[in-house]
Amino acid sequence: MADGTEHPSALALESVAAGEVMPDVQTHLEECDACRMHVDALSGAMKATRPGAEFVAELRRPKRKRLRLAWIAGPVALAAGLVLLLRGPAPEDRLKGGVSFSIIRDRGGAQERVSGRCLVKVGDRLLLEFATAEPRTLEAGILTAKDEWLPMQPPRSFGEGTHLSQSSVRVDDAGLEGRALVGSPSDIAQARRHEPSAAAIIVLARDPAP
Amino acid sequence: MSGGLSDTELAMLYEKYSFLLIRRLRVLLRDESLAHDVLHDGFLKLMQSGAALREAQTPLRWLYRVFDNLAIDRLRTRRARGQHEPLDQVAEDRVGPAPSVDVEGRDAVVKLLGELEESDARLAVLVFVDRLTQEEAAGELGLSRVTINKRVKALRMRASAILDGEEMHG
Numbered sequence: 001m002a003d004g005t006e007h008p009s010a011l012a013l014e015s016v017a018a019g020e021v022m023p024d025v026q027t028h029l030e031e032c033d034a035c036r037m038h039v040d041a042l043s044g045a046m047k048a049t050r051p052g053a054e055f056v057a058e059l060r061r062p063k064r065k066r067l068r069l070a071w072i073a074g075p076v077a078l079a080a081g082l083v084l085l086l087r088g089p090a091p092e093d094r095l096k097g098g099v100s101f102s103i104i105r106d107r108g109g110a111q112e113r114v115s116g117r118c119l120v121k122v123g124d125r126l127l128l129e130f131a132t133a134e135p136r137t138l139e140a141g142i143l144t145a146k147d148e149w150l151p152m153q154p155p156r157s158f159g160e161g162t163h164l165s166q167s168s169v170r171v172d173d174a175g176l177e178g179r180a181l182v183g184s185p186s187d188i189a190q191a192r193r194h195e196p197s198a199a200a201i202i203v204l205a206r207d208p209a210p
Numbered sequence: 211m212s213g214g215l216s217d218t219e220l221a222m223l224y225e226k227y228s229f230l231l232i233r234r235l236r237v238l239l240r241d242e243s244l245a246h247d248v249l250h251d252g253f254l255k256l257m258q259s260g261a262a263l264r265e266a267q268t269p270l271r272w273l274y275r276v277f278d279n280l281a282i283d284r285l286r287t288r289r290a291r292g293q294h295e296p297l298d299q300v301a302e303d304r305v306g307p308a309p310s311v312d313v314e315g316r317d318a319v320v321k322l323l324g325e326l327e328e329s330d331a332r333l334a335v336l337v338f339v340d341r342l343t344q345e346e347a348a349g350e351l352g353l354s355r356v357t358i359n360k361r362v363k364a365l366r367m368r369a370s371a372i373l374d375g376e377e378m379h380g
Contacts, residue, residue: 001310003343010308011271011340014230018270034309041305046229052221055228059220059253167242 007035017042050149058148099138099200101130101182104164118180119207120171128152128165130182130200135159139188142169142204144178149192155185178204213261220257227270231277233303237339238281238320248284252277274340282331285324310341318369326365333358334365 001008012025017039029036102115104127113129120126128140140153152165169176181191183199190197215223228249235245255276256263266272307313319338323331329351336347348358 005310007310009341013308015270049225052224055224056217056220
C-alpha cells in the first residue's frame with residue numbers, strides 16, 4: 001500500500017491495467033471499488049489509442065517534415081503565441097441546422113476568419129471556431145492530404161453557441177494541405193475512413209502568394 | 211540501451227502504453243505540446259536503442275524510467291533558458307488520479323522537478339507521482355530508508371512553500 005493510504009500505489013494500478021500480474025493488487029481490487037474503477041477506466045482508455053502503425057510511420061518521417069501541434073486553451077492562448085484578436089459571434093446563419101465552423105488563420109499577427117476554402121502557408125497558425133445550435137458531442141482536427149490526423153479538439157460535450165478548438169496548428173516548412181473537420185466522433189471517424197460523412201469541412205490548400 | 215526495436219514492436223508498444231505515457235508526461239511537464247514532443251522523442255529512442263525492453267520484467271516501469279528521464283531533461287533545459295512556466299495547458303485527464311494520489315501535493319512537487327538534483331527528481335516522481343512507499347523508493351534508488359525519509363521531508367517542505375505561495379497569490 002502507498003504510504004498513508006489503504007490503496008496500492010498508482011504505479012501498481014497502472015501496471016495491472018497494462019496487463020502485468022500483481023497478486024497482492026489483484027486481491028485488493030476484489031475488495032476496493034475505487035481502485036477497481038480506476039483500473040477499468042485506465043484499461044478502457046488504453047484501448048482507444050489510434051493504430052500504432054500510424055504513429056510509427058510518423059516516427060520514420062524526418063522530423064522537420066512533422067507538423068507541430070501547439071496546444072492552447074483559454075487564458076494561456078497569449079503565452080502559446082496565438083492571441084485571439086477577432087471578436088464577435090459567428091454569423092447567425094452558421095448556427096442554423098447542425099454544426100458549422102470557420103478557421104481563424106493567424107499570419108504574422110494578422111488574423112482572419114475563413115470558411116469554405118482556406119489558403120495556408122508556412123508560419124500560419126490555425127485555430128478552429130465552431131458553432132452548434134444545440135448541445136452535442138463534437139470532435140475536430142485536420143486530415144492532411146497524406147492521411148495524417150492532427151487532433152485539435154478531442155471529443156467533448158459542447159453547449160449551444162460558438163466554441164474554439166482546444167489546440168491550434170502551426171504550419172511548418174512542409175506545408176499543409178487537406179481538410180479541417182468538425183463533427184460528432186462517428187462523423188469524424190467516417191470522414192477519416194474517406195466515407196460519406198456529416199462532418200463540416202473546410203478545405204486547406206497551399207497559398208501560392210509569396 | 212543497445213540495439214533498437216522493430217516497427218512492429220514499436221507499434222504494439224504504442225497501442226499498449228501510449229495512453230499511460232502521455233498521461234504521465236502531462237503530469238510531469240504540464241505542457242501539452244511538450245508532452246507530445248517527449249512522447250515522440252522517447253519512441254525514437256526506443257527505435258534506436260530500446261532492445262533492452264525485451265528483457266524487462268516490468269515493462270511499464272522500464273518505460274516510465276526512460277520517459278521520465280527525457281521529461282526531466284526537458285524541464286531542466288527549459289529552466290536553464292529561463293522559461294519557468296509551461297506555455298500550454300494540458301488536455302484533461304479522462305481517467306483522473308489513482309485513489310492513493312494526493313493531487314495537490316503531487317502537483318506542487320512536480321513544479322520543482324526542473325530544479326532538483328537528478329536523484330531527488332527521480333525520488334519525487336517515485337513517491338509523489340507513482341506513490342511508491344519510501345521503502346520501495348529506497349529499493350528502487352539503492353538508498354537507505356533513512357536517507358529517503360530525509361529527502362522526502364525536504365521535498366515536502368519545498369512543496370509546502372509553493373502551496374503557501376499560491377494561496378497568498380490566489
